[in-house]
Amino acid sequence: MSSVITAWKRLPWWVEPMTIVGVLTLFGLYSTVVIVFAGGQYEEYISPFFSFTATMETPAWAPAFITAPMLLLWIPLGFRATCYYYRKAYYRAFFWDPPACGEDAQNHDQPWRKDKSDYRGERALFVLNNVHRYFFYASIIVVAWLWYEAFRTVFTADGFQIAVGSLIWFVNIVLVSAYTFSCHSFRHLIGGNMNCYSCTKGGNARRKLYNGVSRLNARHPQWAWYSLFSLLITDIYFRLMMAGVITDFKIIGG
Numbered sequence: 283m284s285s286v287i288t289a290w291k292r293l294p295w296w297v298e299p300m301t302i303v304g305v306l307t308l309f310g311l312y313s314t315v316v317i318v319f320a321g322g323q324y325e326e327y328i329s330p331f332f333s334f335t336a337t338m339e340t341p342a343w344a345p346a347f348i349t350a351p352m353l354l355l356w357i358p359l360g361f362r363a364t365c366y367y368y369r370k371a372y373y374r375a376f377f378w379d380p381p382a383c384g385e386d387a388q389n390h391d392q393p394w395r396k397d398k399s400d401y402r403g404e405r406a407l408f409v410l411n412n413v414h415r416y417f418f419y420a421s422i423i424v425v426a427w428l429w430y431e432a433f434r435t436v437f438t439a440d441g442f443q444i445a446v447g448s449l450i451w452f453v454n455i456v457l458v459s460a461y462t463f464s465c466h467s468f469r470h471l472i473g474g475n476m477n478c479y480s481c482t483k484g485g486n487a488r489r490k491l492y493n494g495v496s497r498l499n500a501r502h503p504q505w506a507w508y509s510l511f512s513l514l515i516t517d518i519y520f521r522l523m524m525a526g527v528i529t530d531f532k533i534i535g536g
């Protein structure tokens with residue numbers, strides 16, 4: 283793994299932003315098609331894009347283009363869009379602002395910027411990035427529900443079973459949880475906001491928790507990508523089962 287990372291770092295600087303543009307664009311297109319046109323439940327499985335909303339009716343007051351998953355998906359979407367890591371990634375990839383470390387934005391063609399003092403930071407629409415911690419709070423509910431749906435794949439109406447699909451659902455929720463709880467906002471909340479652990483009741487437990495979250499947080503960018511790909515793979519597996527292209531192989535039970 284480390285040799286792959288080393289080889290990746292040796293590539294020209296523009297490979298990373300261009301790859302991010304490609305991956306995020308494809309993910310955006312795929313998820314849009316799924317939530318607008320596709321179904322979300324097949325036997326005991328719920329697509330991760332339809333979590334909680336798979337059996338919901340769209341409310342009568344909603345415009346025709348609104349589908350049930352959209353009522354909830356703004357939470358994980360907002361959580362990722364305001365994530366400190368993804369912000370760095372998409373500012374570089376989509377806005378080239380700057381395109382990479384050591385690549386001054388002024389070296390590139392950015393006609394909207396007169397000079398360096400023209401940098402406006404996160405204003406206008408991007409000021410919403412500051413509500414990241416609230417998206418984190420809401421995401422905890424989504425993560426809890428995804429855990430529930432993963433357990434539903436093993437404790438079914440026909441009894442206990444473990445299938446390839448259940449394993450995929452569990453791997454997905456483990457990766458989504460690792461991404462969610464390696465969040466910088468959670469790290470701050472759990473102990474980063476304290477000046478003195480020994481001065482507070484339960485301070486030692488919080489220090490240990492903070493150290494654990496810090497270890498998870500060190501790999502936050504990796505969790506961000508692993509969980510994005512696992513969401514995609516889980517949903518593709520779901521669609522293939524639904525279309526009858528593959529049969530879910532039962533390892534235990536069934």
Ligand code: FES
Nearest residue numbers: 365366367465466
């Ligand atoms: Fe990335 Fe919070 S910083 S999810």
